[in-house]
Amino acid sequence: MMTVAHRAAMPARPGVQPQRENGLDALRGFALLGIVVVNAPFFASPLGGATIGPGVADALAEWIVIAFGAGKFFLIFSLLFGYGIAELAARAKEQERSTAALRRRLAALFIIGVVHGVFLFYGDILMLYAVIGAALLPLSRASPPALRTVTITALILGVASQNVVFTLGATLVPEGADLVPKTGYLGSFLDAAAARAADLPIAQIGVLMFNAVSALAMAVLGLLWHRGGGVDTVIGLASRHSRAMRRAAIAAALVSAVAGLVIVLAMRDPGSIGLGVSIASAAAVSLAAPILSAALVLACLRRTTQDPDAASVAALAALGRTSLSGYLLHSVLLSAVFNGWGLGLLGTVGSARVLLLSFAVYAAMLCFAVAWQQWFRLGPAEWVLRSVAALRPIPLMR
Numbered sequence: 446m447m448t449v450a451h452r453a454a455m456p457a458r459p460g461v462q463p464q465r466e467n468g469l470d471a472l473r474g475f476a477l478l479g480i481v482v483v484n485a486p487f488f489a490s491p492l493g494g495a496t497i498g499p500g501v502a503d504a505l506a507e508w509i510v511i512a513f514g515a516g517k518f519f520l521i522f523s524l525l526f527g528y529g530i531a532e533l534a535a536r537a538k539e540q541e542r543s544t545a546a547l548r549r550r551l552a553a554l555f556i557i558g559v560v561h562g563v564f565l566f567y568g569d570i571l572m573l574y575a576v577i578g579a580a581l582l583p584l585s586r587a588s589p590p591a592l593r594t595v596t597i598t599a600l601i602l603g604v605a606s607q608n609v610v611f612t613l614g615a616t617l618v619p620e621g622a623d624l625v626p627k628t629g630y631l632g633s634f635l636d637a638a639a640a641r642a643a644d645l646p647i648a649q650i651g652v653l654m655f656n657a658v659s660a661l662a663m664a665v666l667g668l669l670w671h672r673g674g675g676v677d678t679v680i681g682l683a684s685r686h687s688r689a690m691r692r693a694a695i696a697a698a699l700v701s702a703v704a705g706l707v708i709v710l711a712m713r714d715p716g717s718i719g720l721g722v723s724i725a726s727a728a729a730v731s732l733a734a735p736i737l738s739a740a741l742v743l744a745c746l747r748r749t750t751q752d753p754d755a756a757s758v759a760a761l762a763a764l765g766r767t768s769l770s771g772y773l774l775h776s777v778l779l780s781a782v783f784n785g786w787g788l789g790l791l792g793t794v795g796s797a798r799v800l801l802l803s804f805a806v807y808a809a810m811l812c813f814a815v816a817w818q819q820w821f822r823l824g825p826a827e828w829v830l831r832s833v834a835a836l837r838p839i840p841l842m843r
Contacts, residue, residue, distance in 0.1 A: 526660075
């Protein structure tokens with residue numbers, strides 16, 4: 446999703462493709478699956494509503510998204526984002542260049558985010574990442590103890606902020622919430638853009654409350670990761686403490702599963718769960734998220750190092766190399782399904798079908814990435830970012 450988080454730096458010479466870490470690309474491609482799964486319900490229903498469906502399958506789908514999706518995968522992207530910023534800044538320093546190109550890249554990312562937010566998805570996170578990237582540049586020069594302090598403090602505050610969002614969602618959803626699609630979203634492309642622009646401010650407040658502080662924490666952790674030696678260091682640490690990490694991951698999964706079930710019940714039957722229980726469940730899901738994210742990171746990196754030539758690894762890495770383009774593509778596809786300029790299914794599809802649709806969209810993203818890179822060196826959005834950073838069009842064809 447975050448091209449600036451790529452291992453690749455700006456080319457030192459025109460036409461030179463920087464070396465990449467395949468494992469990090471595959472991890473990024475895998476994390477996009479969680480992003481699609483979590484975002485799809487927001488495309489499927491009006492802002493402030495919820496995907497409909499009274500059946501058991503729908504409740505199960507909601508539980509899967511909340512317990513094992515929400516708040517987990519964006520942490521992985523944030524970690525990779527911070528790692529990539531550190532790498533790009535380090536390369537600029539090695540080559541005795543300023544960070545001006547990186548700043549232009551972040552500015553272009555912010556502009557793409559604004560366009561994405563208005564025309565495709567009001568829950569855009571690119572703007573937030575561009576701002577975090579600007580904050581990381583001075584932080585990249587801070588000492589490790591200072592970075593650890595920032596990480597721990599921001600993570601605690603992020604968990605508290607997520608707890609507020611989860612609790613509000615579980616306790617303040619009005620019974621019989623209005624699920625009637627807004628007229629604008631079912632109109633023309635420009636009608637939908639106007640409706641989305643009106644919803645964008647309140648939606649971005651939600652993004653800030655749920656994502657911003659936790660994303661900063663993990664991005665700063667990515668800076669520390671880069672200083673600590675990268676993938677090999679993480680794999681070595683995991684190998685030495687594999688049993689303890691496995692137990693922690695299992696415990697976190699069980700806690701998130703039970704707490705996620707409580708949140709789903711509270712959302713489906715407002716008032717049925719006490720406020721104290723709702724708050725505790727929301728806190729449990731938020732606290733378990735970093736542990737589950739870490740487990741996913743380690744599992745994916747192990748897979749890519751043990752069998753780097755596997756077809757699945759190659760496909761995930763291809764998507765990771767075009768992660769920004771893939772992120773934008775998921776918005777195009779889901780908007781086409783639910784907006785009036787496409788199939789117009791807004792507010793009519795239950796949670797189970799939305800979850801299945803998200804898997805289909807992800808499969809399409811994988812196919813796109815693999816096919817595109819047969820002919821092109823960069824994804825279309827990645828090409829824009831690098832061209833803006835270089836102040837010239839860079840080669841696109843292989």
